[in-house]
Amino acid sequence: MKKSHAHLIAFMAIAIAINYVGANIALFLRLPLYLDTIGTLLVAVVFGPWLGAATAIISALLSWMTTDIFSLYFSPVAILVAVIAGFLVKKNSKATSLIWKSLLVSLPGTIVSSAITVILFHGITSSGSSLLAQFLHSMGVDMTTSLILVQASTDYIDRLLSLIIVIAVVKSLKKYTPSLLD
Numbered sequence: 001m002k003k004s005h006a007h008l009i010a011f012m013a014i015a016i017a018i019n020y021v022g023a024n025i026a027l028f029l030r031l032p033l034y035l036d037t038i039g040t041l042l043v044a045v046v047f048g049p050w051l052g053a054a055t056a057i058i059s060a061l062l063s064w065m066t067t068d069i070f071s072l073y074f075s076p077v078a079i080l081v082a083v084i085a086g087f088l089v090k091k092n093s094k095a096t097s098l099i100w101k102s103l104l105v106s107l108p109g110t111i112v113s114s115a116i117t118v119i120l121f122h123g124i125t126s127s128g129s130s131l132l133a134q135f136l137h138s139m140g141v142d143m144t145t146s147l148i149l150v151q152a153s154t155d156y157i158d159r160l161l162s163l164i165i166v167i168a169v170v171k172s173l174k175k176y177t178p179s180l181l182d
Helices: 005-029 038-047 049-066 075-088 097-121 128-138 143-176
Strands: none
Touching: 005 038, 005 049, 038 049, 038 075, 038 143, 049 075, 075 097, 097 143, 128 143
């Protein structure tokens, strides 16, 4: 069955809402996770990297305009994550393969987000991981090193958790709406 533009737009709108809700939960609870790419990853896995990137951009704009001024600055990270996941993670991925695929998806984003955080914000952003980096820095660790260590660990955990959720959703969609994923 051919997917209509209306189905695609509705799917992306739901994914953007998932990103927005996840990001705001993490932001308001100051979690050391981001939860802002679950919808992006879902679109990237189901419809490909370019629609995943579009979802990332729209999500960042929405968050930037409403609740988190930092989100637009980090949109290149979400775009990079969408593109890599869109090519690397398939709809039928096994949970065990997500352990290393999450690393491959998160590592380039870690490099970009660490650079953004250090260069533009000197280590202070709205995320809960910023608190962890500040704590490491107060213990005598260089700020850049603190940011990279915290960013690498939180990015990996966030992407692994997000991809596990995405694959579970895809499996449910296959079961209940198989024509959507054809």
